[in-house]
Amino acid sequence: MKRPTIADIARRAGVTKSTVSFALNDRPGVSAATRDRILAIAREMGWQPSRAARALSGGRAGVLGLVVDRPARTLGIEPFFVQLIAGIESELAARDVALLLQMVEDRGAQPATYRRWWAERRVDGVFLVDLRLEDERVGLLAELGLPAVVVGGPEGCGGLPAVWNDEAEAVRAVVEYLAALGHRRIARVTGPPELRHTAARGTAFAAAAGALGVTTVEAATDYTGEEGARATRRLLAASAPPTAIVYDNDVMALAGLAVAAEMGVPVPGRLSVVAWDDSVLCRLVHPPLTAVGLDISSYGAEVARRLLDLVAGRPVESGCHAMPVLTPRGSTGPVPSGTVDAKPV
Amino acid sequence: MKRPTIADIARRAGVTKSTVSFALNDRPGVSAATRDRILAIAREMGWQPSRAARALSGGRAGVLGLVVDRPARTLGIEPFFVQLIAGIESELAARDVALLLQMVEDRGAQPATYRRWWAERRVDGVFLVDLRLEDERVGLLAELGLPAVVVGGPEGCGGLPAVWNDEAEAVRAVVEYLAALGHRRIARVTGPPELRHTAARGTAFAAAAGALGVTTVEAATDYTGEEGARATRRLLAASAPPTAIVYDNDVMALAGLAVAAEMGVPVPGRLSVVAWDDSVLCRLVHPPLTAVGLDISSYGAEVARRLLDLVAGRPVESGCHAMPVLTPRGSTGPVPSGTVDAKPV
DNA sequence: TGGAGGAACAAAACCGGTTTGGCAAGAGGT
DNA sequence: ACCTCTTGCCAAACCGGTTTTGTTCCTCCA
Numbered sequence: 041m042k043r044p045t046i047a048d049i050a051r052r053a054g055v056t057k058s059t060v061s062f063a064l065n066d067r068p069g070v071s072a073a074t075r076d077r078i079l080a081i082a083r084e085m086g087w088q089p090s091r092a093a094r095a096l097s098g099g100r101a102g103v104l105g106l107v108v109d110r111p112a113r114t115l116g117i118e119p120f121f122v123q124l125i126a127g128i129e130s131e132l133a134a135r136d137v138a139l140l141l142q143m144v145e146d147r148g149a150q151p152a153t154y155r156r157w158w159a160e161r162r163v164d165g166v167f168l169v170d171l172r173l174e175d176e177r178v179g180l181l182a183e184l185g186l187p188a189v190v191v192g193g194p195e196g197c198g199g200l201p202a203v204w205n206d207e208a209e210a211v212r213a214v215v216e217y218l219a220a221l222g223h224r225r226i227a228r229v230t231g232p233p234e235l236r237h238t239a240a241r242g243t244a245f246a247a248a249a250g251a252l253g254v255t256t257v258e259a260a261t262d263y264t265g266e267e268g269a270r271a272t273r274r275l276l277a278a279s280a281p282p283t284a285i286v287y288d289n290d291v292m293a294l295a296g297l298a299v300a301a302e303m304g305v306p307v308p309g310r311l312s313v314v315a316w317d318d319s320v321l322c323r324l325v326h327p328p329l330t331a332v333g334l335d336i337s338s339y340g341a342e343v344a345r346r347l348l349d350l351v352a353g354r355p356v357e358s359g360c361h362a363m364p365v366l367t368p369r370g371s372t373g374p375v376p377s378g379t380v381d382a383k384p385v
Numbered sequence: 386m387k388r389p390t391i392a393d394i395a396r397r398a399g400v401t402k403s404t405v406s407f408a409l410n411d412r413p414g415v416s417a418a419t420r421d422r423i424l425a426i427a428r429e430m431g432w433q434p435s436r437a438a439r440a441l442s443g444g445r446a447g448v449l450g451l452v453v454d455r456p457a458r459t460l461g462i463e464p465f466f467v468q469l470i471a472g473i474e475s476e477l478a479a480r481d482v483a484l485l486l487q488m489v490e491d492r493g494a495q496p497a498t499y500r501r502w503w504a505e506r507r508v509d510g511v512f513l514v515d516l517r518l519e520d521e522r523v524g525l526l527a528e529l530g531l532p533a534v535v536v537g538g539p540e541g542c543g544g545l546p547a548v549w550n551d552e553a554e555a556v557r558a559v560v561e562y563l564a565a566l567g568h569r570r571i572a573r574v575t576g577p578p579e580l581r582h583t584a585a586r587g588t589a590f591a592a593a594a595g596a597l598g599v600t601t602v603e604a605a606t607d608y609t610g611e612e613g614a615r616a617t618r619r620l621l622a623a624s625a626p627p628t629a630i631v632y633d634n635d636v637m638a639l640a641g642l643a644v645a646a647e648m649g650v651p652v653p654g655r656l657s658v659v660a661w662d663d664s665v666l667c668r669l670v671h672p673p674l675t676a677v678g679l680d681i682s683s684y685g686a687e688v689a690r691r692l693l694d695l696v697a698g699r700p701v702e703s704g705c706h707a708m709p710v711l712t713p714r715g716s717t718g719p720v721p722s723g724t725v726d727a728k729p730v
Numbered sequence: 731t732g733g734a735g736g737a738a739c740a741a742a743a744c745c746g747g748t749t750t751g752g753c754a755a756g757a758g759g760t
Numbered sequence: 761a762c763c764t765c766t767t768g769c770c771a772a773a774c775c776g777g778t779t780t781t782g783t784t785c786c787t788c789c790a
Contacts, residue, residue, distance in 0.1 A: 043504055045776055056740050061778060071738060088504030092446060093776035095437035096745045103485075115467050122460050122467065129488045138507065140448075141486045143474045159388055159433030161746095162483065265669040291669070298671035324610040324636070325670070326643035390746055401770050406748060416768060438746035441775045506776095 044085040052081050064089075095161065104132065104347055105140040105163035107154070109147050109170070110263065118263070118291055119319035120336055121169075124191070127340020128167070135348065137164075151180050158184045165351045167191055167343060168200065171236040189347040191339075192237050194358055201350060202358045203343045207237065208244035210332050210364040214314055215248035217366060218284045222375035223312065227257040227282035229271045229292055238288065245286075257282060261292065268292025272299040276311070283375045284312035290321050293329055297371065308373030318367060327370030334364040389430040397430070398423050409434075440506065449477065449692055450485040450508035452499070454492050454515070455608065463608070463636055464664035465681055466514075469536070472685025473512070480693065482509075496525050503529045510696045512536055512688060513545065516581040534692040536684075537582050539703055546695060547703045548688045552582065553589035555677055555709040559659055560593035562711060563629045567720035568657065572602040572627035574616045574637055583633065590631075602627060606637060613637025617644040621656070628720045629657035635666050638674050642716065653718030663712060672715030679709040 046060045053060065055074065063070045063078040064087075070078075095101040106128070108121060115121060125139070132139055140163055142153055154177065157163045165187035168177060178198040181188045193202030218226055228245055231238045242258060249256045259275060261267035268287060272295065275282055287293035293315030300307050307313055307327060315322050318333020339361050350356045391405045398405065400419065408415045408423040409432075415423075440446040451473070453466060460466060470484070477484055485508055487498055499522065502508045510532035513522060523543040526533045538547030563571055573590055576583045587603060594601045604620060606612035613632060617640065620627055632638035638660030642652060650656050652672060660667055663678020684706050695701045 043506070047776075057777080058741080058779080059739055062739090065778085069738065074738080086504065088501060090441070090776050091505045091507050092437045092440035093745090094778080096435070096441050096747085097776080097778045099745080099778095101437065115471070125486070126460070126488050129486075130490075133487070133489070136501075138485050138487070140483050141470070141474075142478065142483070143471050144478070145475075156433060156481075159431065160436045161388070162436050265665050269669065291666075294666075295669040298669055298673075301671040320610050321636075321639075324614065324640040324643055326646040328643075392746075402747080403749080403771080404769060406746095407769090410748085414768065419768080435746050438775090439748080441777085442746075442748045444748095444775080 043090075044082075044087045045090070046087070049078060049081050049085060049087060052085075053078050099161075100164050100351070101161060102136065103138045103140050103163045104128075104344070104351070105142065105154075105157050105166040106169070107142045107144060107150050107166070109144050109150055111145065115143070118289060118317075119321065120289070120317055123319075123336035124169075124340040124343075127337035127342075128344040129340075130337070131341045131344035131348070137348065151176055154180060154186065155184070158186045165189070165347050167347060171196055172234050173236060173239060174234075175236075187347065187350045189343055189350060189356070191343050195240070196236055197358070201346060201356045203339070203346060203361050204358075205334055205339065205361050206363040207241055208247075210366065211241055211244035212248040213366050214286060214332055215245065215252060215254060217368070218286075218312065218314070218372070219252045219254055221284075221312065221373065223254065223282075223284040224375075225255045225257075225280065225282045225284075227259065227275050227285045229259050229261060229268055229275075229285060229287045229296065231261065231263045231288040233260045241288070261288075263289055263292070265291045265295040269295040269299050272296040273303070276300065276303055276305055281311075283310070284314065284372070286314045286316070288316050290315040290317045290319050290329065290331065293331070293371075294321060294325060297325060297327075297329070307371055309376065312372040312375075314366075314372060316364075322369070330367065330369045330372040332364045332366050334362050338362075388435075389427075389432045390435070391432070394423060394426050394430060394432060397426050444506075445509050445696070446506060447481065448483045448485050448508045449473075449689070449696070450487065450499075450502055450511040451514070452487045452489060452495050452511070454489050454495055456490065460488070463634060463662075464666065465634070465662050468664070468681035469514075469685040469688075472682035472687075473689040474685075475682070476686045476689035476693070482693065496521055499525060499531065500529070503531045510534070510692050512692060516541055517579050518581060518584065519579075520581075532692065532695045534688055534695060534701070536688050539705075540585070541581050542703070546691055546701045548684070548691060548706050549703075550679055550684065550706050551708040552586055553592075555711065556586055556589035557593040558711050559631060559677055560590065560597060560599060562713070563631075563657065563659070563717070564597045564599055566629075566657065566718065568599065568627075568629040569720075570600045570602075570625065570627045570629075572604065572620050572630045574604050574606060574613055574620075574630060574632045574641065576606065576608045576633045578605045586633070606633075608634055608637065610636045610640040614640040614644050617641040618648070621645065621648055621650055626656075628655070629659065629717070631659040631661070633661050635660040635662045635664050635674065635676065638676070638716075639666060639670060642670060642672075642674070652716055654721065657717040657720075659711075659717060661709075667714065675712065675714045675717040677709045677711050679707050683707075 046057050050057045050060045060078050063075045091102055168188050169191045171192045188200050190197045190200050190202035193204045259271035261271055293313055300311050305311050315329045315331040318331035322329035322331045342361050346356050391402050395402045395405045405423055408420040436447055513533050514536045516537045533545050535542045535545050535547035538549040604616035606616055638658055645652050645656050652658055660674045660676040663676035667674035667676045687706050691701050
């Protein structure tokens, strides 16, 4: 099949390319009769603008980019990213903007990817995820002038607009919930400490625990189920094991549940488990996992809207998207009197 | 920052655009001295070709497309796609080809997406996943002349090249394995029956079971954990419940495991569970799931190589990628004498 | 009645590459 | 010394849009 161009339309309509272009873009300077005739011919011929020609001329590619650098093995079962992408897509598809996805194994390749995308004019803007404590990407994007929106924040975003969730508040809700159940020794199995949101949660966790007189332990992992399992084993084997563990994602919570089962530790009898990201996974295990979650898809949609605004030159402000909510299920319960911590802090 | 063009390079080198283009593309007609000088200047200025200009002129966009239409909710925890994408990416990144990802909620939008991509010259080729029994996409892509490779097959691909895995053989291995453990009543919780690979597995399953005198039951689902759980509940509540269930993906196997725990059916004591896709998920639960799996990432890489060949005009043949392997773990075991099926077929 | 102003369209330049067609200089053959 | 072939480069066309500038023709008003 042959793809019609505006030159074909112009020939059929007996006008020039420029008139066709004006008509198709709803710009003044074309009579209603001519415009209608051109539109009819374009529709009949099934014309669609060539993105390459538009990008070359107009300067915009109609593409937004996302680089993910978590290992593919763990990414596959982590609902967060796919949900986020689905949310982004829902917003982009409607405006005929495409999403360019790049999965890199090592983190060092990220700046190179952004630089290449920028030099090749491949994308109009990018999403920035997994912000780190010292993140070279922020400076790079500012330097390149490549529009970007941070998925996270608000700290450490430089001048980049960001959209985050009020995790501090959610963390407090979780700690209060567990404390109310009698837990006085709570562990937290975290993601990589160099990630900003890990650090932010940690700070909030410490503050909430301190306010309630709860002892806390932290075990850092790389977000994989394996490390989550290892951390759980270590925590449960300690002389004074925690009575509750909060995991930074649902996959690790799942692994923790399996480790508890394997070690003969009843859940929630002797151990309460809380998962941070709430996904269908949490409802598919036994007992179902108490989890903290939010609508990640709508989060992605909001981030996408802001990036679209930014690319279009409209003013964009940073802002909080939502507060994650705690959904109690079967994996949390009161501390049995026998195992309650003896020395309150 | 300003992006250098070949005109800038030409000016600095004291030659014309065409000479620069020839030098940068390693084509004959430029002296070694001039070529080196041009390359040095290009490197120094950090030149990268504009994809839009290349696409417009050369006709190739440097982009391959993938449309996924499974619901985002279930997709998120399904390792298959992310693994596949990771494998595809590994092959594309090296050649500076990008992957355009489109997630659509309803299936009807798929042909429209392909048509639009084609008309907009947005992609050079596409991957076709989740082939259906009556799949309009095959004819559409052939009609448009849009290069495509089927992830699956080999049946029903029309003239499109395909890469599949030898699932029939793997199905037989699973049935033989279970039969050797004494199972005579095996259920299969499948994906949507209109998907080609579901049907293919079903045929192989029936053949293998028939050859070994094993009774089979099938329960179709939409691949979600919820439906997997529902199907499991129904199967286990039957008057003569199966002693083993094979699930078409790991998420449903996980759900099945939870249902068994909830119903007080010991695994593998009274029920053996086999998961089809093997992922880290299978090793994170208790008991760990016996699973049939393969290196999906390398599968994706192979499919990507073929599509790249096809786009480049090199001859491409269909072929089998690998045979999935069965990894026995803790979720399968012998049938206890008390529960063994009484009436052998 | 003639000059200003605007509407409707044509013509051409431009975006940044690739590709084709020349053209001059030098090499090689006779 | 003349012709041919090759080498190395320039000039220009082209891809398919957008945008700027020009050119008619018509209307309105003094």
